[in-house]
Amino acid sequence: MSRPAPQDVRTVVCAGAGVIGGGWVAYFLARGYRVVAWDPAPDGEQRLRHLVAAAWPALTELGLAEGASIDNLSFEPDLAKACAQADFVQESAPEDLELKRTLLADIDAATPEGVVISSSTSGYGMSEMQDKCTHPDRTVVGHPFNPPYLIPLVEVVGGASTSPDAVQWTADFFTLAGKSVIRMEREVPGFVANRLQEALWREALHMVENGEATVEEIDLSITDGPGLRWAFMGPMLTFHLAGGQGGMAHMLDHFGPSLLSPWTRLEAPELTQELRDAVVDGCEREAAGRTIDDLVAERDRGVIAILRATGRA
Amino acid sequence: MSRPAPQDVRTVVCAGAGVIGGGWVAYFLARGYRVVAWDPAPDGEQRLRHLVAAAWPALTELGLAEGASIDNLSFEPDLAKACAQADFVQESAPEDLELKRTLLADIDAATPEGVVISSSTSGYGMSEMQDKCTHPDRTVVGHPFNPPYLIPLVEVVGGASTSPDAVQWTADFFTLAGKSVIRMEREVPGFVANRLQEALWREALHMVENGEATVEEIDLSITDGPGLRWAFMGPMLTFHLAGGQGGMAHMLDHFGPSLLSPWTRLEAPELTQELRDAVVDGCEREAAGRTIDDLVAERDRGVIAILRATGRA
Numbered sequence: 001m002s003r004p005a006p007q008d009v010r011t012v013v014c015a016g017a018g019v020i021g022g023g024w025v026a027y028f029l030a031r032g033y034r035v036v037a038w039d040p041a042p043d044g045e046q047r048l049r050h051l052v053a054a055a056w057p058a059l060t061e062l063g064l065a066e067g068a069s070i071d072n073l074s075f076e077p078d079l080a081k082a083c084a085q086a087d088f089v090q091e092s093a094p095e096d097l098e099l100k101r102t103l104l105a106d107i108d109a110a111t112p113e114g115v116v117i118s119s120s121t122s123g124y125g126m127s128e129m130q131d132k133c134t135h136p137d138r139t140v141v142g143h144p145f146n147p148p149y150l151i152p153l154v155e156v157v158g159g160a161s162t163s164p165d166a167v168q169w170t171a172d173f174f175t176l177a178g179k180s181v182i183r184m185e186r187e188v189p190g191f192v193a194n195r196l197q198e199a200l201w202r203e204a205l206h207m208v209e210n211g212e213a214t215v216e217e218i219d220l221s222i223t224d225g226p227g228l229r230w231a232f233m234g235p236m237l238t239f240h241l242a243g244g245q246g247g248m249a250h251m252l253d254h255f256g257p258s259l260l261s262p263w264t265r266l267e268a269p270e271l272t273q274e275l276r277d278a279v280v281d282g283c284e285r286e287a288a289g290r291t292i293d294d295l296v297a298e299r300d301r302g303v304i305a306i307l308r309a310t311g312r313a
Numbered sequence: 314m315s316r317p318a319p320q321d322v323r324t325v326v327c328a329g330a331g332v333i334g335g336g337w338v339a340y341f342l343a344r345g346y347r348v349v350a351w352d353p354a355p356d357g358e359q360r361l362r363h364l365v366a367a368a369w370p371a372l373t374e375l376g377l378a379e380g381a382s383i384d385n386l387s388f389e390p391d392l393a394k395a396c397a398q399a400d401f402v403q404e405s406a407p408e409d410l411e412l413k414r415t416l417l418a419d420i421d422a423a424t425p426e427g428v429v430i431s432s433s434t435s436g437y438g439m440s441e442m443q444d445k446c447t448h449p450d451r452t453v454v455g456h457p458f459n460p461p462y463l464i465p466l467v468e469v470v471g472g473a474s475t476s477p478d479a480v481q482w483t484a485d486f487f488t489l490a491g492k493s494v495i496r497m498e499r500e501v502p503g504f505v506a507n508r509l510q511e512a513l514w515r516e517a518l519h520m521v522e523n524g525e526a527t528v529e530e531i532d533l534s535i536t537d538g539p540g541l542r543w544a545f546m547g548p549m550l551t552f553h554l555a556g557g558q559g560g561m562a563h564m565l566d567h568f569g570p571s572l573l574s575p576w577t578r579l580e581a582p583e584l585t586q587e588l589r590d591a592v593v594d595g596c597e598r599e600a601a602g603r604t605i606d607d608l609v610a611e612r613d614r615g616v617i618a619i620l621r622a623t624g625r626a
Contacts, residue, residue, distance in 0.1 A: 019557060058613050062626050123571065145538045146555060147609075150616045152625070153538035180537035188525045190576030193534035195525075199516035199577040200509045200548055207508065208591050209582045212501045215595020219547025221506035224493035225458045225466035227543035232623040234532025234540065235513055242459060244332060258436065263503030264512040266579035269522045278521050282528020296460075300371050302623060303463045309622035310545040310615060312465070313375050 003114030003138070004087050006173040010034055013086035015079065015107055017044055020120050021092030022051035023148035025073060028090075030056075030149065031177050032065030034072045038082040045075040055149045062150075083110035088173060090142065092120040097128060104139060105132035116166050116173070118142035118156075122194060125187035126159025136161035140170045143191055144179075152180035155191040196235075203264050232302040233295075240283040241299060245292050248283040252276050316427030316451070317400050319486040323347055326399040328392065328420055330357055333433050334405030335364035336461035338386060341403075343369075343462065344490050345378030347385045351395040358388040368462045375463075396423035401486060403455065405433040410441060417452060418445035429479050429486070431455035431469075435507060438500035439472025449474035453483045456504055457492075465493035468504040509548075516577050545615040546608075553596040554612060558605050561596040565589050 012028045014021050017039035025048060028035050037048055052070060076082035083089060089111055093103050100121065107117055117139045119129065130136035140158050145151040154174045158167040171183040182192055190198055207213040213221070229238050236248070243251030252271065259268035269275060287295060307313035317323075325341045327334050330352035338361060341348050350361055365383060389395035396402060402424055406416050413434065420430055430452045432442065443449035453471050458464035467487045471480040484496040495505055503511055520526040526534070542551050549561070556564030565584065572581035582588060600608060620626035 055613075058617055062617060062620070123574070147613065150613060150620075151538060151541060153534060155534070180533060182526075182530045182534055184526070184530075185524070188520075189574060192520065192526045192530055193538040195520065195577050196513045196516055196531065196535060197539050197548070199512040199579045201552065202572070202577060202579045202581045203509055203512035204548060205572075205584075205588065205592070206582050207501075207505065208595070209585075209588045211498070212508075213495075213497070213505045215549045215592060216599045217495045217497075217505055218509065219549050219599060220493060221466060221468070221495055222509060222543050222547040223545055225464060225506040226510050227540070227545075227547065228464060230535050230540035231544035231619050232536055232540075234535040235510070235517060236528045236532050239514070259515070259518075261436070261502060264508050264515060264579070266512045266515045266577070268515045269519050271518075272522075275518065275522045279518070279528060282521070286529045286532060300368075300460065300463060304371060304375060305622035306544050306619055307375070307463075309618035 002112050003116065003169065006169060006176050009087040009173060011036060011085050011087050013038070013082050013089045013111075014092065015082070015089060015103065016092040016094075016120075017048040017051075018092065018094070019051070020144065020146060020148060021090070022048050023055065023146065024090050024092060024120070024144065026052045026055040026059060027149040028177070029070060029072055030059035030062075030064050030068050032068040032072075033177075035074070036082045036085050037073060037075050038077070038079050039075075045077075048075065049073075055147070059149060079106055080110035083107050084112070086111050086115050088115065089117040090120065091117065095121065095123045097124055100124065100129045101132050104129055105134075108133040108135055108139070114138060116140060116170055118170055120144055120148075122191070125189070126157070126162055127187060128159075130159045130161055137163040138166045140166050141187075141191075142170055142174060145193065152178070153182070153193060154179040155182045155184060155193065157184035157187055157191065159187065199266055203266065206265055228303050228306055229299060231306055233299055236279065236283055237286055237295065240287065241292065241295055247280075247287075247292055249280045252279060315425050316429065316482065319482060319489050322400040322486060324349060324398050324400050326351070326395050326402045326424075327405065328395070328402060328416065329405040329407075329433075330361040330364075331405065331407070332364070333457065333459060333461060334403070335361050336368065336459065337403050337405060337433070337457065339365045339368040339372060340462040341490070342383060342385055343372035343375075343377050343381050345381040346490075348387070349395045349398050350386060350388050351390070351392050352388075358390075361388065362386075368460070372462060392419055393423035396420050397425070399424050399428050401428060402430040403433065404430065408434065408436045410437055413437065413442045414445050417442055418447075421446040421448055421452070427451060429453060429483055431483055433457055433461075435504070438502070439470070439475055440500060441472075443472045443474055450476040451479045453479050454500075454504075455483055455487060458506065465491070466495070466506060467492045468495045468497060468506065470497035470500055470504065472500065512579055516579065519578055541616050541619055542612060544619055546612055549592065549596055550599055550608065553600065554605060554608055560593075560600075560605055562593045565592060
């Protein structure tokens, strides 16, 4: 099998070069890869070069990898010719299941044996998309967040016919390429971050519909409230601190009953001993020896840094 | 009526000086107020002075108001003697309804006529808490986020017997004192930010319970994903950008059907024309003339600033 080791990838093929695909192109160029881009739109190359040029100052400011250059981008109007050069393929076509099923099969037919094909999809599981491929074992979801050239998160998950090796390879490759990788054990609609974001978004829509808050109030409540902590300390560790010295254990044992209060339209799961322990143990693992006092000090430094970075202090 | 103008407040009484009340004490001292604190715990004064001393370096770094000093704090073990000095009272007792009903009545009895009494409660509406007061018209919820000395958000809302004047006064006072104020028109359980936070938290608990994601993955998905944007651009304006040049209108018109997808356990409201327009108009108001390109540039600058501020770039 001709799959290169993750550290030996030189040429990344980006199939679909809209906002997400173009963001990937910019990112891979900045990390020093050679990128071959394909897009079926008549003005695809023009739009892509505009997007990359717009992102480049930010990427330069953040620091380019050795040898990184916009000159390492080539546009190839023939999908098969593009894929033939790939050490790795990132597909970012529109969210249309039939289109993706067909496109992935075309990519699969033209890409060297073993080379991993990753999809940016947010809406589908790979199980739904890979069934027309001759080699579905090397097709994986690698779901980024917009803009992919700045937001580190990539969620990696295989489909029913994906080999565990391909999933592992993809996670390793994205990690080497500088991304923050969540490797999911199984497909869940929306993956992780979008599920959390979607719950918040739906609650916000309910509030607007019921006249409970305006759009501006909803945004202010996040940017000037919990959003200041979430940029560096996630919602679980944030609540670990809300429990005082007793941490998440105290939080759940004392405020668990508030899960029954009508603070959102989303019904909470029953707080079983098992769920309680899973959350408490997870926070302890994540704290990794840091005391509550350590974490409070980190939180305060982080909030101050962010207030300053965003011009509010 | 002896209610001072918001800009004439000199002495703030903080009734209850635990983590939240103590955070308020530190904040008001840093803003140059004289603070009289009361707490019934035997070691209340000691714990409070410890908390204020711990917060003071951060507050100093952020910049103290003229005349601000820890020496402007006095501890008064007699609640009535404390309240008698108040130009404004902030109550931060434990979340126990009977305790708060009684305490607010005691504060009301001892506080000069007209002076506003604000409660830090997260769990109750003022309508439930104010009924034992002789002057419930001046009792208001002023709900902060932890830690109150750093997080700007305060949600202000009155109860059934609160006068609109008192609500307005409280919003004006907190704004003058440097807070970001959301003035709610009516009581909703959890107010605004906690409802959004709670929807996300419950979805996270479901994911842990179902083995869909670990605690660490949930936190990483936020800190390295949408959390990077939410520190300066709320969830609504974030989705305004997700719609490309068409903004929120394009987003809702094209991705509205995804509200029916099982991306969270929270059912979405029906996307009526009215709701669609309310959200689109809200985003336009909030954008205040900034084009999508302007907002994209702001987002990128913000994400880079936050990646740097938190040591990730």
